Amino acid sequence: MGEKSAQKRKFILETARKVFVEKGYKLVTMKDIVEACQISRGGLYLYFDSTREIFQEVLRLETEEADDVFSGSIKKDATTGDILLLFLEEQKKELLRRENTLTQAIYEFYFDQEVPRKENILRKQFDSAVRIIQRLIEAGVEKEELYCEDCEGTARNIMFVLEGLKIAAQTMGVTEETVDRELRYILHGLGFEE
Amino acid sequence: MGEKSAQKRKFILETARKVFVEKGYKLVTMKDIVEACQISRGGLYLYFDSTREIFQEVLRLETEEADDVFSGSIKKDATTGDILLLFLEEQKKELLRRENTLTQAIYEFYFDQEVPRKENILRKQFDSAVRIIQRLIEAGVEKEELYCEDCEGTARNIMFVLEGLKIAAQTMGVTEETVDRELRYILHGLGFEE
Amino acid sequence: MGEKSAQKRKFILETARKVFVEKGYKLVTMKDIVEACQISRGGLYLYFDSTREIFQEVLRLETEEADDVFSGSIKKDATTGDILLLFLEEQKKELLRRENTLTQAIYEFYFDQEVPRKENILRKQFDSAVRIIQRLIEAGVEKEELYCEDCEGTARNIMFVLEGLKIAAQTMGVTEETVDRELRYILHGLGFEE
Amino acid sequence: MGEKSAQKRKFILETARKVFVEKGYKLVTMKDIVEACQISRGGLYLYFDSTREIFQEVLRLETEEADDVFSGSIKKDATTGDILLLFLEEQKKELLRRENTLTQAIYEFYFDQEVPRKENILRKQFDSAVRIIQRLIEAGVEKEELYCEDCEGTARNIMFVLEGLKIAAQTMGVTEETVDRELRYILHGLGFEE
DNA sequence: CATGAATGAGAGTTCATTCAT
DNA sequence: GATGAATGAACTCTCATTCAT
Numbered sequence: 001m002g003e004k005s006a007q008k009r010k011f012i013l014e015t016a017r018k019v020f021v022e023k024g025y026k027l028v029t030m031k032d033i034v035e036a037c038q039i040s041r042g043g044l045y046l047y048f049d050s051t052r053e054i055f056q057e058v059l060r061l062e063t064e065e066a067d068d069v070f071s072g073s074i075k076k077d078a079t080t081g082d083i084l085l086l087f088l089e090e091q092k093k094e095l096l097r098r099e100n101t102l103t104q105a106i107y108e109f110y111f112d113q114e115v116p117r118k119e120n121i122l123r124k125q126f127d128s129a130v131r132i133i134q135r136l137i138e139a140g141v142e143k144e145e146l147y148c149e150d151c152e153g154t155a156r157n158i159m160f161v162l163e164g165l166k167i168a169a170q171t172m173g174v175t176e177e178t179v180d181r182e183l184r185y186i187l188h189g190l191g192f193e194e
Numbered sequence: 195m196g197e198k199s200a201q202k203r204k205f206i207l208e209t210a211r212k213v214f215v216e217k218g219y220k221l222v223t224m225k226d227i228v229e230a231c232q233i234s235r236g237g238l239y240l241y242f243d244s245t246r247e248i249f250q251e252v253l254r255l256e257t258e259e260a261d262d263v264f265s266g267s268i269k270k271d272a273t274t275g276d277i278l279l280l281f282l283e284e285q286k287k288e289l290l291r292r293e294n295t296l297t298q299a300i301y302e303f304y305f306d307q308e309v310p311r312k313e314n315i316l317r318k319q320f321d322s323a324v325r326i327i328q329r330l331i332e333a334g335v336e337k338e339e340l341y342c343e344d345c346e347g348t349a350r351n352i353m354f355v356l357e358g359l360k361i362a363a364q365t366m367g368v369t370e371e372t373v374d375r376e377l378r379y380i381l382h383g384l385g386f387e388e
Numbered sequence: 389m390g391e392k393s394a395q396k397r398k399f400i401l402e403t404a405r406k407v408f409v410e411k412g413y414k415l416v417t418m419k420d421i422v423e424a425c426q427i428s429r430g431g432l433y434l435y436f437d438s439t440r441e442i443f444q445e446v447l448r449l450e451t452e453e454a455d456d457v458f459s460g461s462i463k464k465d466a467t468t469g470d471i472l473l474l475f476l477e478e479q480k481k482e483l484l485r486r487e488n489t490l491t492q493a494i495y496e497f498y499f500d501q502e503v504p505r506k507e508n509i510l511r512k513q514f515d516s517a518v519r520i521i522q523r524l525i526e527a528g529v530e531k532e533e534l535y536c537e538d539c540e541g542t543a544r545n546i547m548f549v550l551e552g553l554k555i556a557a558q559t560m561g562v563t564e565e566t567v568d569r570e571l572r573y574i575l576h577g578l579g580f581e582e
Numbered sequence: 583m584g585e586k587s588a589q590k591r592k593f594i595l596e597t598a599r600k601v602f603v604e605k606g607y608k609l610v611t612m613k614d615i616v617e618a619c620q621i622s623r624g625g626l627y628l629y630f631d632s633t634r635e636i637f638q639e640v641l642r643l644e645t646e647e648a649d650d651v652f653s654g655s656i657k658k659d660a661t662t663g664d665i666l667l668l669f670l671e672e673q674k675k676e677l678l679r680r681e682n683t684l685t686q687a688i689y690e691f692y693f694d695q696e697v698p699r700k701e702n703i704l705r706k707q708f709d710s711a712v713r714i715i716q717r718l719i720e721a722g723v724e725k726e727e728l729y730c731e732d733c734e735g736t737a738r739n740i741m742f743v744l745e746g747l748k749i750a751a752q753t754m755g756v757t758e759e760t761v762d763r764e765l766r767y768i769l770h771g772l773g774f775e776e
Numbered sequence: 777c778a779t780g781a782a783t784g785a786g787a788g789t790t791c792a793t794t795c796a797t
Numbered sequence: 798g799a800t801g802a803a804t805g806a807a808c809t810c811t812c813a814t815t816c817a818t
């Protein structure tokens with residue numbers, strides 16, 4: 001595939017992303033994507049064979065960028081607590097966003113697939129987030145900003161709460177207050193004084 | 195559309211439930227259900243007009259039974275801690291079950307729908323569970339079996355963790371140890387000694 | 389078939405008539421009639437086997453009554469011209485009525501069927517009307533109220549104009565003025581002074 | 583829906599025309615047309631969305647051609663009376679034709695539709711025919727070939743007679759003699775000597 | 777590479793007709 | 798007689814996928 005192709009491929013993925021944001025994963029058809037991209041029906045097949053393949057690529061792009069964003073926010077110099085707060089704030093924003101989010105599509109995708117554990121991006125991101133939080137907490141404990149008995153357990157617990165909030169936000173609706181209250185609960189458990 | 199044979203209606207709903215367990219919500223077709231029920235194409239339409247309608251009925255049955263189960267387990271005489279343990283054990287079983295669970299279908303259904311907050315069964319069940327856990331904890335605190343500063347907050351937090359575990363189980367896979375570890379973490383936070 | 393049946397049969401035909409008035413002939417289904425009658429699906433088949441059969445019966449009733457009406461209006465004592473006027477007035481009313489008329493259904497029915505000439509009610513009515521008009525004109529000529537060279541030809545011509553007006557009313561729309569103008573044209577041709 | 587192949591579009595319309603000739607308008611299905619055209623089920627939908635749309639296009643073609651034919655026959659040099667005769671002869675042929683005529687379908691179509699007066703092709707053709715006949719008669723009167731008091735009224739009357747003959751031909755059957763007699767009646771009224 | 781017409785499988789839906797009760 | 802549940806054929810419409818250009 002030449003250079004031009006790479007560009008078009010990118011364009012398709014970006015456009016398809018919008019479709020997935022709009023309709024989730026399961027009900028998206030090749031036709032939907034063709035129409036969104038305004039390309040020819042056959043043209044799409046030159047690049048991808050199925051919505052599954054397209055979604056996987058969309059997901060790959062998504063997570064690559066996500067990693068960038070993450071490391072970006074961490075590079076800033078700040079106290080450990082600040083970083084943790086920043087991270088949680090970021091999660092909150094993501095959580096509450098109803099537009100432009102792939103969340104539902106991602107869940108639907110993983111409902112459908114028997115993805116080998118190792119290749120499961122959702123899992124990889126979850127585990128990586130746990131590790132980061134754990135390190136943040138450990139750093140905070142060291143500096144005596146935070147209190148924590150079982151840093152790994154706490155980190156994991158936080159992530160499960162965030163997952164719980166995320167799915168709740170998508171299925172039952174969750175207000176900003178609810179999220180704030182949960183975050184406060186978590187921080188309080190860490191001996192964090194606002 | 196009258197009630198026709200209540201028995202057949204029931205049969206259809208039970209059979210459709212299996213289909214939803216198998217395929218989730220979004221990709222289930224009337225044809226899938228017709229075939230699973232081994233009834234005629236037109237026959238299904240005597241009872242229901244759409245998969246949406248069928249799913250809602252399946253859901254109603256499901257939650258009615260769920261309520262029964264819940265109150266059933268509470269009737270037993272036991273210490274507060276035991277009841278809480280029992281409840282969490284129940285949740286764990288439910289969580290880890292990959293067969294015969296409507297979880298994915300329910301999530302997909304609520305992804306799709308703009309359900310008014312008050313009619314959102316998922317939400318109602320969540321809120322009701324929070325209240326029950328809260329009462330259990332309060333009872334435990336009174337009997338000095340448990341320790342807790344903010345019972346309502348803790349109850350809600352527990353439920354979000356459970357939600358997080360549930361969606362994680364469906365999308366990234368979660369082992370029994372992971373669930374146990376999480377439950378232990380929660381119980382530990384309540385000053386519960388195993 | 390007992391008495392009760394005859395009554396129900398009548399009821400079905402009267403109700404079916406409304407359906408044919410509403411939808412024409414070709415697109416009426418047995419279901420339409422069942423629903424309009426509020427009887428059971430199977431019940432209708434005890435009386436009739438098809439919409440075709442039902443329509444034929446409706447038509448029979450219709451024309452029987454029509455004959456009555458016709459002879460009724462003729463019984464009055466009046467000058468020949470008055471009777472002719474009365475007849476044309478009646479036709480005009482019928483022509484312009486868009487509600488409660490079987491006209492379209494009848495046309496559709498005869499489009500569909502290869503009805504033997506002798507059994508064709510439309511034709512029988514047409515011919516009978518021609519004869520009546522002819523006699524009226526002849527009577528008028530005798531009394532020197534009217535002028536006419538070829539009474540049969542004129543009578544037939546009048547009927548074709550009326551048919552033309554009728555179909556035009558159903559397909560292109562025809563105003564009262566248009567009908568009046570035509571009737572005046574006809575009467576003028578007969579030397580009729582208003 | 584683009585224009586796709588104009589040729590195939592044309593082919594579909596021509597084939598569909600035959601179907602409408604055969605079955606009228608109301609009972610024609612997309613399937614009928616698909617089968618007549620021997621194209622694929624989905625293929626037809628690339629060109630048209632409904633039988634209604636197809637019929638409208640068929641009708642458009644039909645009337646365009648009709649206009650051509652009409653102006654064609656008028657271009658010939660001939661006495662006014664000859665042209666009128668020619669026109670009526672044409673109508674007669676059309677009237678008596680039981681094959682290859684859209685007449686029934688057109689009537690059924692207009693039964694079904696609430697077509698705005700201005701867009702009603704049937705009406706437009708009727709009105710246009712009235713004007714043409716009127717002009718022919720006027721020309722004939724001028725040349726003293728014909729006699730006529732109210733040329734417009736007569737023209738309209740002729741058209742209603744023709745309409746009456748047309749619908750009679752489709753519903754009760756009309757012999758050639760009947761038509762001839764009627765035409766003779768009309769011509770006689772115009773002082774036309776055969 | 778790219779297009780878009782064409783195909784045919786498959787899902788939705790309606791209804792005539794039958795039949796057990 | 799009467800009911801209405803049940804069946805299955807027939808239609809509508811959509812879309813994944815292919816292929817000639």
